[in-house]
Amino acid sequence: MSQLVPPHGGEALKPLLIPEYERADEIEHAKKLKSLTMTSREASDVLMLGMGAYTPLDGFMGEADWRSVSVDMKLENGLFWPIPITLSCTEEQAADFDIGSEIALIDPDSGDILAVLDVQEKYSPDKELECEHVFRTTDGAHPGVEKVMDQGNVNLAGIVKCLGEGEYPDLYPELYLRPEESRAKFAEKGWTTISAFQTRNPMHRSHEYLTKIAVEITDGVFIHQVLGKLKPGDIPAKVRTEAIQAMIDHYFVPGTVIQAGYPIEMRYAGPREALFHALIRQNFGCSHLVVGRDHAGVGDYYGPFDAHHIFDKIEPDSLQTQALKIDITFYCKKCHGMATGRTCPHGDESRLNISGTRLREMFSNHEKVPAEFGRPEVVEVLQRYYDSLD
Secondary structure, three states: OOOOOOOOOOOOOOOOEOOHHHHHHHHHHHOOOEEEEOOHHHHHHHHHHHHOOOOOOOEEOOHHHHHHHHHHOEOOOOOEOOOOOOEEEOHHHHHHOOOOOEEEEEOOOOOOEEEEEEEEEEEOOOHHHHHHHHOOOOOOOOHHHHHHHHOOOEEEEEEEEEOOOOOHHHHOOOOEOOHHHHHHHHHHHOOOOEEEEEEOOOOOHHHHHHHHHHHHHOOEEEEEEEOOOOOOOOOOHHHHHHHHHHHHHHHOOOOOEEEEEEOOOOOOOOHHHHHHHHHHHHHHOOOEEEEOOOOOOOOOOOOOOHHHHHHHOOOOOOOOOEEEEOOOEEEEOOOOEEEEOOOOOOOHHHEEOOOHHHHHHHHHOOOOOOOOOOOHHHHHHHHHHHHHHO
């Protein structure tokens, strides 16, 4: 029997991707159906449903689940779930989709059929209510709010049958791990406690320090990259992967870290998304999620430790995966090393705050990156990328 944390809501993962031997016939069938081109976020959600990362969901949420999740962070059946998983369309499109019919769901980039939806419900969501609760703002400048407000005015709900995984397995053959595969890797290593470290950036010294704290506490660390759509200016996943691997190879004990990626698209929902990331990592088999400063935040919408505090506000049995809450990290000139506010007694004048934004500025402006910011092997990989942009 596995000693890893169980999947969310039960004993077994629930991947919605059909077996490979059935896909050709199902795709031919889907080509004859009415179709809907999804947004990039919806396509990402289909891939997450397909791999079982959204266990135990079996499709897109109906109105009762959407409202309960938005307001109370629970499905209608009472199971904890912090972020609505929905599929939208226009009123004109909705009129063309009958209840009980099947529709093909199209990838917005490739034009491929990713899934088939059995339409069980159509409803008009209150977008402002969703944004107020999930993002704690209705400000259209917030990228997550903007996405929701730009959606069609009708949500379609029903069971999803996933027919493919898009380009990810081919683009990232060694990086793309499904939950059943990550669990198998952890078991093979004999790990029972695993800390997940979420990143959409190359890892600077603060990230490295956070990860090393996690290595001290759990059997291993799962560096889990966002492979889905990012913000303009973010560094491509292949470059990030090379930079992170350079850090792992040179600065970690062999066998303590696994690097992987998954196809989620960030919502930038701050505290709510921190809970969501923990739920997803439970499905991947992780006992802990590293939660640092302003996890999954954007701009100044959330306080630096709001994502810490929200874990204290949910019912104790909501999640099996626990938050590994870590204070702001920095380089202390007097300590001659990385530290946090809990370990370093020195004042701000001795502290060098390390941020991805400042690191990107240095590369863009051809400034020399100090050793306190990034390891030379990592800097070399990133400098090569920025030089290629000139």
